[in-house]
Amino acid sequence: MNINCEKFGNRVGLLRWVGAPITAFNAAVVRNAGLFHLCCSPVLIFGLLLADPFTASAAESSAPSVSDSRDISLEDLVNIKVTSVAKKETTLEDSPAAVTVVTQDDIRRFGITTLPEALRLVPGMDVARINSHEWAVSARGFNSEFANKMLVLIDGRSVYTTGFGGVIWGMEDVVMEDLDRIEVIRGPGGTLWGANAVNGVINIITKSAKDTQGGLISTSFGTEDQPSTVARYGGQLATNLYYRVYVKYFNRDGLVESTGADAPDPWSGTQGGMRLDWEPSEQNKLTLQGDYYSHRANENQSIPSLAPPFAQTSDVVNHDSGGNLLGRWTHDFSEHSSLSVQTYYDHFHPEQIGVKYTSDTFDFDAQHRFALGSRNDVVWGAGYRYISDKLDPSFYLSFNPPDQREQLFSSFVQDEVTLVPDRFKLTAGSKFEHNDFTGFEIQPSARLLWTPAEPHTLWASVSRAVRTPSISEMDERVNFQVIPPAGAAPPVLVSSFGNPDLESEELLAYELGYRVEPTKRCSLDLAGFYNEYARLIAGVPGAPQFDPGPPPHLVVPTINENAGRAQSYGLELSGRWDVTDWWHLAGSWSWFEVHSPVGGIPWGASPEQQFQLRSSMNLPGHLEFNSALFYVDQIQAPYGTGQIAIPSYVRLDVGVVWHPLKSLELGVWGQNLLDNRHPEFTSYKTPLITEVPRGVMAKITWRF
């Protein structure tokens, strides 16, 4: 039998850290056959999940028998893909959470070149592009340029910035071709992942050095990229010791203004890094990886001043840079028990609105997983983080004190209990943290998984999560705007002041989910949630005060307080359908509403509805035809001290990928085809709104 059953397969794991098969909510290792499957077999996508062994005993009853297979020829034996039941594996359908995985195949097919653009594929994620190098990314509401309710990790390293209180997406980059997957868990991840995983966790995982052997050169160019190149080489230093090194250069054009003219935001940068993976024995895995990058981001900024003309608008160049070094060791005691230890150092230096900010983080984490009896799978861990922040202030932004230090101690424990085998599984646990600002925080969570009958899975959860206030909310003064003097009145300075006595924001989340696979060729995933937020941090207007200066001016302050409460609820529906063996469809729809009883303080800007439909076709002649349609509802985006309406938009991307040789891949994509241009969000730095234009991109990838 020589049918070429090529699966664009990907092992997917809800892993707390890369490569460490440690139970997250569940160690959900999914045999997700990506988007594609050339074989006509019913063993597809989630069908393959069903076929996979859930437990060791199921492995024997469901795997084929050797006695019946003795006729298999040698040629076929060398081509059989083997499953590994060395680690406890459960499928995505066993996961009591709203999980979506973006695979390497998705990224390749749709010509995705940046991390935030990859997140557009996830239902319920709000991804809005602000300019060439800035995005507003969040899930389940509260989207803003410094959306602060999601935890984002790259290979286990947190990229959340305490100084700005969010993720600066333009500074986080990986070699997209070496990305293994991006796991997005919507909903509170506080129990395992700690504070700030309030609305979800984004886990970006790169491939191990072993899986990226050989050379890769990829160049992309088009109306926006001009050109950008990645070169990577992976090799083997010794038995079980693999490495890779890479260097990446990109140069992206600015987006456009509403008139169609080029916006002043071109962006370029260089990044390089390495990774070493060593498996000295079957039980031990070690990883060492590091990156360094330096970017130039052009942008328009408007800085207020107390002297005429009271606002200085200029085009500036910001030099952002950063580097990191991470080491991890995983040791398997047995099939059910393992230990993982990780440590990293991260140096982060962005420049914005005349301000230079440096953050140094040192983190140490350990995690132990073991089985207790036959029905309990326990994970527990402890961690320490030290953050040192420095800010070179400008009139716009300053810290008080300008140098900050923060220590964070945390520990967690979680037990996954099989109440009724193959029917009920309960995952319960809590994270305990102590940080320098708010003291002790406890984040418990309970999740129940119910499998009433074969193709159906239901899950429910209740969780408490907290978000600790960031340095920017506690110790930062921002001088937003100066209203020029009128007549005899002095100029008015609109400022926001930090508050060192802030408490953590709190979330109580109730979630429900349902998964079904009516046939082998299609599946549906529905998740619903109701979130109650308390002590949300917002600027509360204070009494204006006269400041003699010089020059004399009136200060109209807002002070950060735990002022807000809000309720939000929504639905996220996603589905996949293999129409034929060579044509695959995936789509999602989400709906979101937020209500705030405290005087209409806008809690970020998220669209009420979003929809997407993606089609992937494998055509004869090693061709692929991939298209994606996105609809995003209108939003009220923050603008100055008020808001501005950003209309809804429809985006169509179409791409053709060709593999003339096994080592060569050529792709051409038309992006945002239905529109000349459309805005997606606003920037706090400038009244200029940059819009996403229609564009064309081509990419050549050569592997050797």
Added chain:
Amino acid sequence: MGRLAATLGLLLAVGQGICGEASFTEYQVKALFLFNFAKYVEWPAEAFASTTSPIVIGVVGDNKFGDQLKKAVDGKSIGGRPLLFRQIEKDDEMAGCHIVFVSASETKRLPDILERLKAKPVLTVSEIERFVEQGGVIGFVKRQDRIRLEIDLDAAQRARLQLSSKLLSVADTVRGKR
């Protein structure tokens, strides 16, 4: 539970039938290879007491096969010789085998084991890293989730074994003089 297993089994059978790609475990595939080696290797006459003496496949070290190797050889004969599986408890039992599979658990003892089997008509097979470089005949190597073969003809010659060209043709690497 039984119904679940049956449904899974049915799905797999159907899947297998159309696609031909089944989800075997690693040790099932290795067991099938060992069964095939008995077919495609010729031992010198002095390796057997009589024309109907069994071909003995021994496993030294941790038995990761479970019962799969036993099932792979049960009831089968090759060239009139029945196949027998033996779990080796003591090292001196190795000489009585025709194929010896050295488990990864014996990595440290490998030089001793190979020394013992030097010049004996025994096909040495293992999954230990760099097995053929250390003197073994056939090494199992896992590449991209598939089990591949590395063969050393010099080691085969020292053991006076004849390996069929069919076996050599599917191997990833064949070292030594043909």
